[in-house]
Amino acid sequence: MPDAGPLLAVKDFSSAPGGGVRGMVALNGAGNGTERTVVAGRTGWLELNGIFPDDAQRRALATEEAGGATAIWVAVDGEPAGIVSLRDTVKPGSAAAIAKLKELGIRPLLLTGDNAAVAAQVATAVGISPEDVFAGVLPEGKVDAVRMLQAQGSTVAMAGDGVNDAAALAQADLGIAMGSGTDVAIEASDLTVMGSDLGQLVQAIELSRKTLATIKTNLFWAFFYNAIGIPVAALGLLNPMIAGAAMAASSVLVVANSLRLRSFAK
Numbered sequence: 001m002p003d004a005g006p007l008l009a010v011k012d013f014s015s016a017p018g019g020g021v022r023g024m025v026a027l028n029g030a031g032n033g034t035e036r037t038v039v040a041g042r043t044g045w046l047e048l049n050g051i052f053p054d055d056a057q058r059r060a061l062a063t064e065e066a067g068g069a070t071a072i073w074v075a076v077d078g079e080p081a082g083i084v085s086l087r088d089t090v091k092p093g094s095a096a097a098i099a100k101l102k103e104l105g106i107r108p109l110l111l112t113g114d115n116a117a118v119a120a121q122v123a124t125a126v127g128i129s130p131e132d133v134f135a136g137v138l139p140e141g142k143v144d145a146v147r148m149l150q151a152q153g154s155t156v157a158m159a160g161d162g163v164n165d166a167a168a169l170a171q172a173d174l175g176i177a178m179g180s181g182t183d184v185a186i187e188a189s190d191l192t193v194m195g196s197d198l199g200q201l202v203q204a205i206e207l208s209r210k211t212l213a214t215i216k217t218n219l220f221w222a223f224f225y226n227a228i229g230i231p232v233a234a235l236g237l238l239n240p241m242i243a244g245a246a247m248a249a250s251s252v253l254v255v256a257n258s259l260r261l262r263s264f265a266k
Contacts, residue, residue, distance in 0.1 A: 009025070010024065010025055010026075011024045011026070017164050018113055018139045018164050019048070019138075020039065020042055020045035021041060022040070022041075022049060023037075024038075036076050036077055037076070038074065039051060039074075039075045041073065042072065042073070043058075046080070051073075051078055051080065057080050057083075060083060061083055065115045065117055065118070067117075068117050069118065070085070070086045070088070070115060070118050071086075071115075072086070088114065088118060088121075091197065091198070093197060093198065093199050094125075096199065097197075097201065097202050098128060098198070100199075101205075104202070104205060106205070107132065109128070109133070109134065109145075110122065110128050110133045111134045111137050111142045112135055112136075112137060113164060114136070115135060116136065119135035120135075139165075140167065142164070142168035143167045143171050145168070146168050146171045156172045156174070157172060157173065157174040157176060158172035158175050159176040159201055160176075160185055161177060161178040161185055163182050165185050166182075175188060175190045176192075177189035177191070177192045177193070178192075178193055178195065179192055179193055179196070191204065206264075210261060214257060217257060221253060222250065229250075
């Protein structure tokens, strides 16, 4: 691809999560009076900015979307100038991660701002059921979806990496930000996974469950140990030295059991 030259200067930039962006682009450098207003985003965003594509242009966009692309408008000085088509690439290991989540008893759902055709392709590739796919969802729609699941009695974990996910991450019972995501998403989450691999998310869930199981085991043995040791000591059947050694041994047992977590994922 030939070098298109340096990026043009932009001023008065603004963006709307789930909508699009707009700004003033200086064609030959700032301050020379040659500026164009550029608007890019969804159809609703263009219309909000007073730009209305004609029927032929809308059909062109629909054709791109039907082919599995996420298509966005680009308008210059109030007129549609082109369509940018974006295609999602499913990361290696995503299907295996979804399958593992199902094995753990977790129901995976897909909330996306992409159109239905794109969402269906991705869901099929990774193994998510069609009824668990929510396409064309704006940021507030993702929040509504999380609230709906919570109202049904579900405990909801939300994983995301973009500005559009931040509100839903904050609403979820557990917000999980992928480490490659935006600062806004990371700040809104409860847990940050350092990377973009869904397999790391599965590992985090498995580790948390194993940690909780270890805590419960430690509490059980500590209670069991004291339930036997205290009555025996109270009856005078243990001298202080043996009682002290037994108490130290109980602490060693708990620590040793906890150290087993070090072998996780090795």
